[in-house]
Amino acid sequence: MAASQMLSARDRDFFLRIGKIVFANPFSEIRAQQVREVAGDFMRPGMADAEALMTVINRRLQALDAQGTFALSDLTAEDAHCAKPVFLFDVYHRHLAGLDALIERQASQRETRVDATLADRLLGELVRRGFSDEEAARYFALFHQLRRAYYFIEAGLVGESPSMKSLRRALWNNVFTHDMQLFDTHLWKRMEDFSTLLLGETGTGKGQAAAAIGRSGHIPYLWQQRRFAANFADSFIAINLSQFPETLIESELFGHRKGAFTGAIEHHDGVLARSSAHGTLLLDEIGEVSIPIQIKLLQVLQERSFTPIGSHQTQRFAGRVIAATNRPVHQLIARGEFRHDFYYRLCSDAITLPTLRQRLAEAPDELARLVGLLVTRMLGVADATVGGRVLDALAGCLPADYPWPGNVRELEQAVRRILLTGRYDAAIEASAGASSDALLQAIDDGRLGASALLAGYCQLLYKRLGTYEEVARRTGLDRRTARKYIHQQADTAGPA
Ligand SMILES: Nc1ncnc2c1ncn2[C@@H]1O[C@H](COP(=O)(O)OP(=O)(O)OP(=O)(O)O)[C@@H](O)[C@H]1O
Structure with missing residues (x-):
């Protein structure tokens, strides 16, 4: 294509429509509908939406590439803006398998290195489409982040009830905001100030949701060293604040210097110091902490600094904070046990996890799906016969409207108990x-x-x-x- 050529009106319209899909929440119904509109003719039963979309995009790009690789530099600024998301989507989808293998290896081997085949090919393709080396590296990091987020949200929080679907949408927005374009242009490196409060009864999956968010943060790719700045598996740290007596909480959070108090025989780094700059810290059971600790944590969130006990040196905390509680926060506030200012600073986003009874009321087959998943986790393989036996035992032992007060954790226990004893102790x-x-x-x-x-x-x-x-x-x-x-x-x- 000649320099600064304009796209045809048809191509521009197509690119704009694809752009909307690329920036939409993949767990949203709107996106599914937009894909159907653009790629409906290519959809086959059992085919993933993205596959049909890729077929349509490939055809269009092949036609445009007929006279050599069609790049951003060939287009006017306005048309380049329309074409950019399509190029990104195309390269991303052609490297999904490589990204998945990389994520799996990083999770098991805790490394940051990236193998040359994937990195060089993927970055090379972006550069051929007109992205600079720096931009290509940033988009590689974004692709890696998108794939992680998709995996951890999809695989970690199973369920097809409307409330679970809306939970997955909320978690995606929590990572990328509801406006992915704004995330892409500005917020990708500024998410640490967006703290999150996860609410919900015990066993509903708050820990699981926090881990999905925490493992999906942005981690820069250092292209000249061919490695990521950190391993995503190490970038999520959780601390359960109800486990520690008041006297120890402070030290667990902020750390202490040797000799700071009786028994402080060594220097100790608290979780704030151990949390990486690209990391996320889960403060679990935040409803359990005393007012003095709340004040200190509020200071960390506001000033991004803390001082270990017995030290005069302030340290910087650069990570993102998620707090979780199964206690009724508004009641705690009303009783003066939870500070208003701390609450407001914690909840840039507040997400409530649905109870199992709500999920079953919305979609009764959710029970079979969850039992199937839990049986697979416990046996190491899927086994529909065992899953069926567990469901029969549950139906025999519990009333149809059993309220599952311990939620998914209780269901996990029930499945284990049935595998051991053949029944869930109805007594x-x-x-x-x-x-x-x-x-x-x-x-x-x-x-x-x-x-x-x-x-x-x-x-x-x-x-x-x-x-x-x-x-x-x-x-x-x-x-x-x-x-x-x-x-x-x-x-x-x-x-x-
Ligand atoms: N939607 C889900 N899909 C799959 N597993 C789930 C789901 N929700 C919860 N679980 C499982 O249930 C168990 C309890 O979840 P988790 O510890 O995240 O709950 P919680 O809300 O943090 O509980 P608590 O308030 O008691 O700390 C975990 O083993 C988790 O893997």
Whole structure:
């Protein structure tokens, strides 16, 4: 093509339509609809949308490439703008298998290096389309990020109920924003200030969602060294704040210097220091931390700096923060246990994970899908017969409207228990139900004191949830108090 040639109106229209698809959320219905409009004639049963789209794009590019590789430099600035996403999509899709193999190797071997065949070919193709070396390297890093995000969101959060689909869309937007063009031009290197709050009951997959976001951050590709600036598998760190007594939380977060307090016999790096510049830190069970720790964390989020205990040197924290809790944050705020300012600084985005009962109410076949996935995880291979047996056992042991208070984690336990014993201990669930009736009756009769009421409730939850920690989280009590009430209930004549 001659320099600064203009695209035909037909080509320009085609490129603009493809551009919209390229920048759309791949988990959105709008994108699926746009693909059908452009590539519907090429779609076959079982064919992925992208494959049909690639067929259409290939035909158009082959025609344009007939007189030599058609590049950005051949076009006016306006037409180059239209063509750019199509070139990117084309190169990205032709290297999907190479990107997947690279991601798998990086996950298992924790390396940052990229093999020459993939890097040189992919970058070479972009350069031939008119991208500079630096731009090509940046787009290689973006392709790598897109593929990771797609994989971790799709594979990590299974489910076809509407609420799961909308969760996957929300997670994608959390990584790339809802405007991918803005992400591409400005925000790709500025996401660390966008913190996220993940809400939802215990076992709904908040940890899983955080890991999907955390492993999908942007990591620059250093093309002259043919490696990434960091390994994505190392760039996600999680700390469960409910595991540590108050005295240790500070040290686990901020670190300490040798001699800072009795027992500080070595220097210790906290999670903030260990988190990489391109990384994400999950502060799990954020609803458990005290006000003084909230103030210190707020400072980290606002000023991006922290000081280890016993040190005078401030250190910089450059990562992104995700916080998660299964506690009702607004109630904690109302009770003065969670600071407003900290809450607002944490939630550039707040995502609520759906409960398993909501998912099953929307799409009853979600249970079979999840059981299939869990059986595959546990056996190492898919086995429809075993999956069927587990589903039969669940149907035999539980009422159809069983509320799954422990969500997917409880379902995981149920599948394990059925694999071990052939049944999911309906006795436990039934006794929880019986207790619940008895407790309600006792409340109705007005014969419970405050302490017996709390004890009855804790015991009921304990039967359902199985651990003191879970009961403590649900009730907002600390673990020792929850334990005390659970045992008190057993000794007190009451609604057992
Ligand atoms: N949609 C899902 N698809 C596949 N597995 C899931 C899904 N949701 C949750 N899980 C699995 O359920 C278990 C519990 O998930 P996770 O630990 O992420 O829950 P959580 O919401 O963080 O719980 P908690 O609040 O108690 O920490 C994990 O083993 C996770 O792999």
